[in-house]
Amino acid sequence: FILSARNSQYRKYRPSLGCKPSDEPESWFKYAVTCVLEKIKARNKTRLWISVIKRRQLRKKYVELFKKKEVDGTLQDEGIGQLKGLEEMLSFEDIKFYRSLARSEMKEEKLIPFSLKQQQQQQQKGSFGFISRWWAGSKTISGDGSLIKDEDIKKFYETIEFDENKAKVDNNQAGPRDSKLLELSFDLKNGSISLAKTDSTESSRKTILSLQFINLIAHIIKRPDTLRAEISLLDFSIIEKLTEFSIFPNMVRAKPSPSSTLSKVCDNTQIVDEADEIARMESSATEPFLSFVMDEMAENPDADKSISFSMKPLEIVLNHQAAHKIVDFVYGGRAKEALETLASAAETHITELANKTRASLEDALEEHKALDLSVDIDAPVIYIPFDCEDPGAFLFIADLGHIEVRSRLVTAAEKKEFSVKRRRRLTVDELSSLYSLMYDILQVKLNKIKLSYADSLA
Incomplete structure (x- = not known):
């Protein structure tokens, strides 16, 4: 039927029935070209603004008349003529689509079709009086029974804890899990x-x-349900220029190699120009000095997100004269006020946590986002010279070795243990354990520490 309806509009261009493509190929070629052109013209016509407005008017009119006919059972002579004219004008697909729209609107407006009303009336009347109605009562179709009420939908959503408005926003914004909502790449050669x-x-x-x-x-x-960020830095250094004849112009820099010695720290005493320092770093650096990866889709099932951080060792020169000047320049007299404000805020936060009830702690434990932190860095080598301008001054060296930080995550079994104990009183030890689970526990390992000093740089 659909194929016949589709071909009927091109039947007038078709050659006569006795004409075969092998006999008159030119006529059949002209027929094919004409059909394609007519289809293109019809498609372009539907995209015109005038056609869009006209199609909208026809749709609204047909839906209105069809709803009235379904609810009342009949139309006046004028309405019947209009509906018949629209059905002759519209295509089969349009009529089918418009009727589905009309029935959807009837359900939203809770309008009962006339045929269903008639069926209900006949069943209510019955032919055997009260006994017949009592006997057939279980088969009676209720007008409200065939339609879902708003109260029923609301109650169902509350039962399954479903937010309809939030779901609409999520459906509009989200896509397949492997789709990319945002991809940002940034590459800066030097700065x-x-x-x-x-x-x-x-x-x-x-x-x-x-x-x-x-x-x-x-x-x-950025994907619909996760975010992944990767940041890497090949090399960097900090040069201080407050001390004019400093032996250590590089206050902070990446350690050139694991076998770096004190003499190598002093190799660059003349490098105080930014361009020269960048050229030195480009020629010496091969592996990234710093690597940072944050992923909200953690591989560990007990974690909600993971952070991985690795860094090569640093060489830090503690020039107390330059440090005092920098602190005075940046903070002035505000350093003490900032520390007091920070301490006050921390005290307030601890007080609020201590005053929380058991129920709020249990809810917070369930909603707490676990962080899987992985830090693997070679600790810095710190040089503390007594005088940065005197090569014969004492020098204290602290090699902090290797630092490793790992997260101690709250397992699913521990969460389940407290959920089972909801209905009974907790002991002091159990309540203390519940408090401890509110914190992200980090295990820090520091090894291979070396402390030494030198009489001079000579």
Whole structure:
């Protein structure tokens, strides 16, 4: 039927029945071209704004008349003529689609079709009086029984804890799990950030600190239910320029190699220019100095998200003179106020946690997002010279070795243990354990620490 209806509109262009394609190929070729052109014209016509408006008007009119006919059972002569004219004008697919729209609107408006009303009336009347109605009562069709009420839908959603509005937003925004909502890549070959001070008496600026880095790469992928971020840095260093004749111009830098010695720290005493330092880092660095990966889809089933952080060892020179000048320049007299504010905020947070009830702690434990943290870095080597300008001054060296940090996650069995104990009173030890589960426990391992000192750099 559908194939016949589709071909009927092109039947007028078809050659006569006795004409075969082998006899008159030109006529059949013309027929094929004409059908294709007519189809293209019809498609283009439907995309015109005038056609869109007209189609909308026809749809609304047909839905209105069909609903009225279904509810009342009949139409007036004028309505019957309009409905018949619309059905002759519209295609079979349009009529089928418009009728489905009309029936959907009837369900939303809780309109009962006339045929169903008639059936209910006949069953209610019956032919055997009260006994017949009593006997057939279980088979009586109720008008409300065939329709789902809003109260029933609301009660059902509350039972399964379903939020209809949130689901609509999620369906509009989300897609397949492997689809990418956002992918951001950032690659900076080299850069420099300087902290400078302008004297009131001089127009020139004096650089206090200068940070140089090379190959900063960031890659972020956002999927419907997860976010993954990867950041890596090939090399960086911090140069201080407060001490004019400093033997250690590099306050912080990546350790060149595991076999680095104190003499190598002093190799770059003349490197105070940003361009020279960047050139040195580009020629010496081979592996990334820093690597950071954050993934909200953790591999560990007990964790909600995972963070992996690895870093090569640093060489840090503690120049107390430069440190005091930098702190005074940045904070001034506000450092003490900032520490007092931080301590006050921490005390308030601890007090609020202590006042929480048992029920709120259990709910917070269930909603707590577990973090799987993995930190694997070679700890920095710290150089503390007594005088940065005197090669013969004492030098204290602290090699902190290796730092490893791992998360101690709350397992599903521990959560289940407290959920089972909901209906009984907890002991003091059990309540203390419940408090401890509210914290993310990190296991920190520090090994291979070396402490040494030298009389001089000579």
